Amino acid sequence: MQSFSLSHYVVYCSIWMVAIPEQNLPSPHWQIFIEDQKMVTQMKANSRTFGKQKSSSQPLKFLSYAFLVLIVIFLYYVIGSSLHFSIDSDSQTLVSWVEMNSTTPNSKTKTFISQLRDSVNFLPGIDLSSSSSSSDESETWVFFNQKGEAIENNDSSARKTFFSKLRDSVNFLPRIDLSSSISSSSLPASRQLAKGKHELKALITKLQNSVTFLPLKDLRFKKTAMEGHTWFMSSLNDTYEENEAEYLYFPSENSNGRLLCIKATTRVDGMNNSYALAWPESLPKSAKILKGLSFISSTYYDFVNLWHGLSAFAPFVGWSMKHGCVKPTRWLFFVQGSPQNTTGSWLQKVMQGNFGDISIESFQEAGDVPCCFEKAQVMRHDLGHMGLNRKHEVYQQIRCNARSFCGIKPEGKGRDFNENGVPNIRITLLMRKGSRSFKDPQAVTEIFRKECAKVEGCILEVSQSEDLSFCDQVKVLTYTDILASTHGAQMTNMIFMDQNSTVMECFPKGWLEFAGIGQYAHHWLAAQSGMKHPDAYWETLDKIECPRPKGAPSCFNFYKNGQVDHNETFFAEWIKSVLKDVKYNKEKQDANNFAVCTCQ
Numbered sequence: 001m002q003s004f005s006l007s008h009y010v011v012y013c014s015i016w017m018v019a020i021p022e023q024n025l026p027s028p029h030w031q032i033f034i035e036d037q038k039m040v041t042q043m044k045a046n047s048r049t050f051g052k053q054k055s056s057s058q059p060l061k062f063l064s065y066a067f068l069v070l071i072v073i074f075l076y077y078v079i080g081s082s083l084h085f086s087i088d089s090d091s092q093t094l095v096s097w098v099e100m101n102s103t104t105p106n107s108k109t110k111t112f113i114s115q116l117r118d119s120v121n122f123l124p125g126i127d128l129s130s131s132s133s134s135s136d137e138s139e140t141w142v143f144f145n146q147k148g149e150a151i152e153n154n155d156s157s158a159r160k161t162f163f164s165k166l167r168d169s170v171n172f173l174p175r176i177d178l179s180s181s182i183s184s185s186s187l188p189a190s191r192q193l194a195k196g197k198h199e200l201k202a203l204i205t206k207l208q209n210s211v212t213f214l215p216l217k218d219l220r221f222k223k224t225a226m227e228g229h230t231w232f233m234s235s236l237n238d239t240y241e242e243n244e245a246e247y248l249y250f251p252s253e254n255s256n257g258r259l260l261c262i263k264a265t266t267r268v269d270g271m272n273n274s275y276a277l278a279w280p281e282s283l284p285k286s287a288k289i290l291k292g293l294s295f296i297s298s299t300y301y302d303f304v305n306l307w308h309g310l311s312a313f314a315p316f317v318g319w320s321m322k323h324g325c326v327k328p329t330r331w332l333f334f335v336q337g338s339p340q341n342t343t344g345s346w347l348q349k350v351m352q353g354n355f356g357d358i359s360i361e362s363f364q365e366a367g368d369v370p371c372c373f374e375k376a377q378v379m380r381h382d383l384g385h386m387g388l389n390r391k392h393e394v395y396q397q398i399r400c401n402a403r404s405f406c407g408i409k410p411e412g413k414g415r416d417f418n419e420n421g422v423p424n425i426r427i428t429l430l431m432r433k434g435s436r437s438f439k440d441p442q443a444v445t446e447i448f449r450k451e452c453a454k455v456e457g458c459i460l461e462v463s464q465s466e467d468l469s470f471c472d473q474v475k476v477l478t479y480t481d482i483l484a485s486t487h488g489a490q491m492t493n494m495i496f497m498d499q500n501s502t503v504m505e506c507f508p509k510g511w512l513e514f515a516g517i518g519q520y521a522h523h524w525l526a527a528q529s530g531m532k533h534p535d536a537y538w539e540t541l542d543k544i545e546c547p548r549p550k551g552a553p554s555c556f557n558f559y560k561n562g563q564v565d566h567n568e569t570f571f572a573e574w575i576k577s578v579l580k581d582v583k584y585n586k587e588k589q590d591a592n593n594f595a596v597c598t599c600q
Helices: 006-019 026-053 058-082 089-101 107-118 154-170 178-183 187-212 219-222 304-321 345-355 388-405 441-453 470-478 489-496 515-528 555-559 568-588
Strands: 002-005 084-087 141-144 150-153 247-251 261-262 274-278 288-299 330-335 339-340 371-379 425-431 458-464 482-486 500-509 536-538
Touching: 058 568, 154 555, 247 261, 261 489, 261 515, 288 304, 304 345, 304 371, 304 388, 345 388, 388 470, 388 489, 388 515, 425 441, 425 470, 425 489, 425 568, 441 458, 441 568, 470 489, 482 489, 489 500, 489 515, 500 515, 500 568, 536 568
Parallel strands: 288 330, 288 371, 425 458, 425 482, 482 500, 500 536
Antiparallel strands: 002 084, 141 150, 247 371, 261 274, 261 371, 330 339
16 A cells, blocks of 8 residues: 655646646546646636736736745645645556556656556565574564455464475476576577487487496406405495395486496307496487386306306395385396396296296397396395395295295195104205215215114104206205205205204315315305204315325315215214204204295
C-alpha cells in the first residue's frame, strides 16, 4: 500500500486533465476537474479581455498572480500535509485505464506511470533479520500465515522445523544456464534445436573417441597377480566391505556411473586383451551391449582344478547372498587375462546347484568388437579379505544347494545312531589312481578296517573318486564324519560334509620340503568350510632321492606325483586318535550342524 499527499493528488489530476479527453472520463466524479478546467479557460479569456480594456492596470495583474502563487503554496504545505490518500487496487486499474485511453500521452505521463510502478515494493513473508539477535529460549517468535495474520509460537521445535524447511528449500542451479543461451539466441527455434542436436552429437563423438583401452594383464604387477595391486585391470581399485571379499562393480559410484567394456581377441596372451570404462550414452563405436548381470572371475591358475575353481567361485556366492540371492545372466572366466570358454565339470555342477543354468561368454562371436556390460561384478582375489565366519556361511550355502541339486536332504544325515543308541562314526577312505595314490591301497584299507572295528558305531566305506559322479561324491561325503585320502583335487569334496567333520591327509615324499604353500591348500579349505584338519602324514619311507642339488626348485617336480607309502604303526595310532576325538564330540553334542539354505 503506497501513500501520497493532496499535492500529489493535484498533480495527478492535472495529468488527467491534460492527457484525457473529456469524452473518455470514466465517471461523473471527474467532471469537477472538467468544470475547473473550463473555469480556468474562461478566466484566461476574461483576463485577456480585461488586459485589452485596461492595459494600464499591470500592477494589479501582478498582485493577482502573486496572490494565486501564495494560495498554491498554502495548499501544498498546509492543507496537503494534513490529508493523505491510499492507492488501492482501484488505483492500479486507474493507471491501466490511463495507459489505454490516453490519446496524447506525453513524457510526464509516462514518467509518472513508471514512477508509480517502481514504487511497488515486495517484502518477505518472514523477517529473518531478528532471528540472529538472540537465541534465548524465552524469546517470542511470530510467524505469519498466508493471509498475513500473525501467529505467536514459542515452541523451539517449530523454529527448528521452520529452519529445516528453509534449508531444504535451497536450490542449486547449474553454473551454466543452457536454457538462457538458447532463448537468448536470435536463431529460430527449429534452427536452435538442430544446432543443439549437432553439438550434442559432436560431444558424444568426442566422448566415444576418448575411451581408452588398457591391457587386461599388467606385467608390472606380476609378483602380486592376485593380491595387493593385482595385474588384472590394474588401474581399478577394489571395493572393500567388512567380512566380504573385495570386488569391483559396474556401474557404480566408484566408476562414476561408467560401464565396463572388454575387448578379448586372443586366448594366448592377456596383454593383447584390453578393458575400458565408458558412459552408457557414449559407448565405443560398434560396441556390443550385453544386457543383465555378468559375473567376471579372474584367477592366476585355472577353472578346471577343483580347488582353484572353487576358490574363484565361492566369493560370488557370498556377494549374491548379501544382495538378495541375485543370479547372473552370464559368466566370464579369465586366466591371466585370457578368456576361458569352459570350466571343469565338477565346478560347473557346483555352479548350477547355486545359480541354475550357466552361460559362459567366450567372445568368439565378438571378434575385435568390444563387449560392454550393462551390469558387471568382478572378483579377482578369490575369497580375499572375507572373514572366517562369513566363509563358513558361504560354504554352508554351497553345501546346502549341492545337496538339493542332487536330491539329498539339505540337512544331511542329521542325528545318526545305531540300534544301541550309540552315535555312528562314518569313515570314508577316498582313493585315487595314478600320481599321489597309495602304493598299497589294500594294506591301508585293512589298517583302517581293524581300527574301525574296535570302536562301536564306526562304519568304514572305501570309494574310488574317479568312479563317482558329482552327485555320488556329494552323497558319499554328506554321510561322512571322517575323510581320509591322499593329497589331491578329490579332497575338495570335503565341503559336502557337515561342519566339524574331520580330514586326514597323506602326502608323498618331498612335499614337506619342496611343496611350499601348496601343501596347505586343504588345510585352508578345511578351516574355511568349518572342518577339522588336525594333522597329516608325510611319506618318508621312499628311498629314491632327487638327483639334483638339494633344495633345487626342480626337485619338487621330481617328487610331486610320487606315490604314498604307509607306516602301519603310525597309521594305526593316528586312526585310533582321530576316532577317539570324533566319538567324544558326537556323544557330547546334542545335534549335528544342519545345513540351512539362505538362497535356493
